């Protein structure tokens with residue numbers, strides 16, 4: 001494959017510049033206030049959390065906020081560590097987190113099921129496919145709930161309104177929209193980075209006369225059909241699909257098979273790799289040695305980090321990681337060969353552009369679908385039926401040349417002065433992944449002395465391992481956005497954090513520790529370590545097309561980007577830090593008070 005790197009780089013810059021805009025992240029609308037209807041839960045009534053219930057007044061050892069993978073694994077690990085007195089609260093009507101909300105037709109996991117679905121061995125489940133569909137994910141979450149008897153300990157369909165530390169009681173006081181008042185010794189937050197849908201901040205959204213919803217609130221009452229498609233109520237309808245990200249590329253093929261007309265509004269063409277899904281071979285699955293899932297999860301991040309290890313997953317994601325790693329290692333004298341790495345990236349993107357041309361019949365449409373940026377600027381996507389959908393006569397690509405949709409009218413969507421009339425608008429416009437923990441749950445978190453987490457972090461996140469912070473005793477955050485480390489296989493790190501927190505809390509409960517708070521010195525030490533191993537991504541991010549990866553192109557903003565705020569040694573290094581700290585750091589870094597009011601301050605003895 002021949003290409004001119006200089007010409008390509010220039011083309012990438014031109015395409016990026018079209019998309020840069022002064023409003024950055026503020027271009028989006030929150031689904032609250034006037035737009036709260038976009039957050040309404042279409043599934044609540046038919047879910048366990050949809051039942052009326054009395055308000056609860058309870059005192060528990062632990063309260064887990066979030067019933068997705070992070071919250072579920074937290075509950076399971078607490079239980080296994082002997083802490084059985086806990087409650088789980090989730091706004092959703094059932095367990096499942098993102099899989100509860102994202103029920104759009106075609107929703108499927110981008111990660112291999114065998115490493116993505118937590119607790120497979122414990123539950124004894126075999127995913128039916130290498131990349132299983134959304135219903136199977138949701139069912140697995142429910143199966144975890146049943147298997148570990150978590151439903152009686154769950155307050156579902158329940159929105160937390162405030163989480164406040166009460167100094168006198170040494171308890172967190174949590175209130176909810178169902179009138180519950182819950183006192184908890186320990187609070188764990190597992191609400192994830194993808195729980196707040198966002199809308200494009202364009203004029204006229206509220207004027208559209210027909211139905212409209214966000215992809216994470218798919219309303220089958222409007223479309224008919226189910227996850228498989230067969231959206232029979234759309235047979236005579238024109239549908240506007242706004243956005244061409246991870247959700248949209250899965251939705252389009254099902255819409256194309258059902259609706260009279262589909263307009264796809266594109267701002268930035270995504271990178272869509274081959275998916276190559278296949279059914280699980282039961283014999284292979286049965287033959288896996290106990291402990292296989294943990295090893296496979298670890299191996300995946302090692303491969304993605306470029307380590308020369310065997311690659312059990314062997315898909316488009318890991319193959320690209322291996323190609324990049326081989327290029328990096330090709331330098332002489334041990335120095336990373338960055339030029340070779342960039343050449344691999346250019347080559348891969350040329351392959352993607354060729355893939356589009358090979359699949360899409362109309363050359364004009366194919367050209368508009370070709371992405372022009374470095375491969376890792378945005379989350380690479382995988383689908384075998386997205387590009388072919390454009391060969392359907394009822395599918396029209398409306399490219400906005402990087403500017404996005406102009407506005408919405410009562411009849412439809414306007415781009416470049418042309419109004420595309422529609423009977424239904426679907427906003428497949430993503431989530432506020434840059435909403436940091438201080439507001440991700442949508443409730444006020446107040447620690448010691450009435451200080452909110454937003455105030456505490458107004459000059460930036462301060463934490464130990466991204467999980468504990470001063471002024472917020474007995475409080476743990478699961479996840480990888482700030483000062484921790486994210487793996488693209490999200491449940492990997494959160495499930496290990498859950499184990500870590502569970503053993504810590506079990507130790508506190510066993511030894512009568514009532515209050516444990518990280519010291520300012522420990523936070524500073526972690527800040528120093530973060531700085532020491534920091535990988536400066538700002539030059540790379542500045543070259544990238546805007547997205548939530550690079551703060552919508554505002555790389556110099558004081559808040560770190562999703563990627564830039566993380567521990568530089570990646571998930572492998574991060575999990576090693578947690579292990580080392582659990583063995584040697586607890587007494588050094590936490591001030592702890594026991595039941596009789598005896599305080600142990602690091603360095604100060606008892």
Ligand code: NDP
Nearest residue numbers: 108109110200243244245246247267268404405428429430
């Ligand atoms: P994304 O953020 O990936 O995509 C949002 C889309 O909306 C982009 O194409 C964006 O364009 C477009 N958009 C935003 N504003 C406008 C506008 N004004 N006019 C036109 N288009 C606009 O959201 P998704 O919901 O698709 O995915 C979010 C994340 O969820 C993914 O990154 C992934 O982590 C996860 N996910 C995982 C899945 C899986 O495992 N199977 C499936 C779905 C989601 P632009 O690119 O220009 O910003």
